[in-house]
Amino acid sequence: MSLATDMTDTVKTPGAIDGGNVVEVRNVTKFYDGDIHALDSVDLGFPAGQMTTLLGPSGCGKTTMLKIIAGLLEPTSGEIFVNGKQVTGPGPERAFVFQDFALLPWATVLRNVAFGLELRGDSKAEREEIGRHYIAEVGLSGFEQKYPHELSGGMRQRVGLARALAVNADVLLMDEPFSAVDEQTRRKFQEDLLHLLSAEKKSVIFVTHSIEEAVYVSDQIVLLSPRPGRIHSTIRPDIDRGISPDDIRRDKNYLDTVETIWQDLRKYLD
Amino acid sequence: MKILGYRIPAAASLLIWGVLWEIVGRSGTVFILPPLSDVLSALVELVERSSFQTAALETLESFAIGMTVAIIGGVALGFLMGRNAAANNVLGMWVNIMASAPLSSLVPVLMLLFGLGQLTIVVTVILFSIWIIALDTYAGVRHISTSLDEMAKSFSASSWQLLTKVLFWAALPEILAGIRIGLIRAVKGIVIGQLLISVVALGRLFRTFSDNFQFENFWALTLILFVFALGFSSVLGWLEHKVEYYAGSRI
Numbered sequence: 001m002s003l004a005t006d007m008t009d010t011v012k013t014p015g016a017i018d019g020g021n022v023v024e025v026r027n028v029t030k031f032y033d034g035d036i037h038a039l040d041s042v043d044l045g046f047p048a049g050q051m052t053t054l055l056g057p058s059g060c061g062k063t064t065m066l067k068i069i070a071g072l073l074e075p076t077s078g079e080i081f082v083n084g085k086q087v088t089g090p091g092p093e094r095a096f097v098f099q100d101f102a103l104l105p106w107a108t109v110l111r112n113v114a115f116g117l118e119l120r121g122d123s124k125a126e127r128e129e130i131g132r133h134y135i136a137e138v139g140l141s142g143f144e145q146k147y148p149h150e151l152s153g154g155m156r157q158r159v160g161l162a163r164a165l166a167v168n169a170d171v172l173l174m175d176e177p178f179s180a181v182d183e184q185t186r187r188k189f190q191e192d193l194l195h196l197l198s199a200e201k202k203s204v205i206f207v208t209h210s211i212e213e214a215v216y217v218s219d220q221i222v223l224l225s226p227r228p229g230r231i232h233s234t235i236r237p238d239i240d241r242g243i244s245p246d247d248i249r250r251d252k253n254y255l256d257t258v259e260t261i262w263q264d265l266r267k268y269l270d
Numbered sequence: 271m272k273i274l275g276y277r278i279p280a281a282a283s284l285l286i287w288g289v290l291w292e293i294v295g296r297s298g299t300v301f302i303l304p305p306l307s308d309v310l311s312a313l314v315e316l317v318e319r320s321s322f323q324t325a326a327l328e329t330l331e332s333f334a335i336g337m338t339v340a341i342i343g344g345v346a347l348g349f350l351m352g353r354n355a356a357a358n359n360v361l362g363m364w365v366n367i368m369a370s371a372p373l374s375s376l377v378p379v380l381m382l383l384f385g386l387g388q389l390t391i392v393v394t395v396i397l398f399s400i401w402i403i404a405l406d407t408y409a410g411v412r413h414i415s416t417s418l419d420e421m422a423k424s425f426s427a428s429s430w431q432l433l434t435k436v437l438f439w440a441a442l443p444e445i446l447a448g449i450r451i452g453l454i455r456a457v458k459g460i461v462i463g464q465l466l467i468s469v470v471a472l473g474r475l476f477r478t479f480s481d482n483f484q485f486e487n488f489w490a491l492t493l494i495l496f497v498f499a500l501g502f503s504s505v506l507g508w509l510e511h512k513v514e515y516y517a518g519s520r521i
Contacts, residue, residue: 072420090424102421106439106513116425119435167425 021045022171022203023069028078030064037228038064050219051204057268061229062207063175069205070096070173095164097174101156103148109135110144112159116167134162137196154185172204190217191245215257216248226268304486312486313493325475329460332388336395337456341449344400348407369401374462391460398459399452406448410441443513450506457499
């Protein structure tokens with residue numbers, strides 16, 4: 001069984017979006033403070049409408065990669081293309097979901113969810129309508145007037161997700177969104193996320209250090225090697241998304257993929 | 271506090287001190303300390319006097335002007351230092367020195383510079399409170415989680431939006447704490463300043479009362495200042511408490 005394929009064939013000529021890649025990373029290298037080599041000439045394509053996961057041991061630069069794509073960090077060299085256009089900073093076609101939620105503690109759920117729209121200058125009525133819609137989408141109806149400290153960790157991240165969905169970006173960038181959420185909540189959240197995304201038709205770039213999570217949610221998994229981060233391999237789990245979540249977790253392909261990745265990653269542990 | 275199973279309010283200790291004061295006052299052993307009851311009746315008489323009312327208004331006005339300048343300047347200074355490493359390198363040391371310097375020794379110099387009027391009081395208030403407000407604001411700004419910053423940027427917030435919709439509110443608990451401490455310092459500054467200058471507003475009254483051995487009036491004035499400082503500080507303490515819930519939930 002050969003799940004790993006060589007990534008080099010996805011490098012495209014500049015300016016083009018062949019193969020329907022919504023985001024392209026070209027030859028990106030990142031040094032921190034001049035000497036920490038976080039990423040080393042990474043070339044990567046993210047297919048439109050799909051969920052791609054960046055997976056790797058801590059210190060492999062996966063969050064760095066995500067923040068460079070988001071425009072929150074500048075690469076030392078290299079280029080980022082979104083929808084075929086080069087970007088050098090944040091933009092409305094991308095929305096970020098933060099590991100620690102990054103909610104405004106002094107604002108209600110409704111204002112938090114609509115905060116991207118508020119910054120964009122939408123009218124109050126308009127943004128509250130959109131806000132309420134996405135609060136319902138993530139299953140938080142009735143909590144519009146609550147404050148973040150009144151919610152559980154899982155609910156706070158649902159607010160973070162609704163805020164990212166509300167601006168109607170093409171690409172969702174999710175930085176370990178479930179790592180601060182307990183295990184039961186995390187499973188339910190993963191299921192809801194897949195369900196929601198299949199309806200919203202978003203492209204998602206997802207960072208995680210959990211192999212099971214990566215295999216469960218992804219169409220494509222990019223394995224990164226530790227510092228300096230390079231692409232180790234790309235895997236497309238062959239899992240039938242039509243079956244129930246519990247069946248997926250018992251599916252042979254699911255379990256084999258988890259095992260293969262584990263065998264690949266364990267050599268970095270020593 | 272509980273005594274024999276009864277809840278005693280914290281203010282009850284004031285009563286004990288009041289009784290003690292009355293006893294010591296009546297015994298006549300300390301001649302500068304008249305009985306509390308005499309002081310209280312002097313207080314009532316005092317607030318009705320027009321000389322007191324003008325003096326109090328004058329002081330209060332200078333105080334309000336000084337605090338406004340100190341809050342605006344201190345918060346701006348704190349933000350500048352918190353967000354700009356170069357500004358912090360240049361200003362940080364001086365703000366720290368000024369915050370801990372024995373400023374009362376400067377008051378006579380201020381008197382020479384600004385004359386014997388309200389301006390000196392205003393400058394004293396600013397000088398006593400602005401540095402601690404700047405330092406507390408700085409601490410608040412440094413405390414803001416980078417992900418809040420990144421969140422606003424990821425939604426393409428302008429610098430002004432970032433400042434007014436995120437950073438200011440995130441640093442508000444520390445800013446309020448700084449204002450409260452600054453305010454108490456400013457009251458001290460005003461008392462010390464006016465005692466040293468002793469020619470304007472309440473300071474002149476203080477001087478008159480102590481020079482003429484009118485200790486009832488002297489203590490009454492002291493009590494008024496105490497209540498004034500305590501009142502302001504409680505209002506700010508209450509405001510701080512209102513924003514405390516989110517100070518604790520910041521990551």
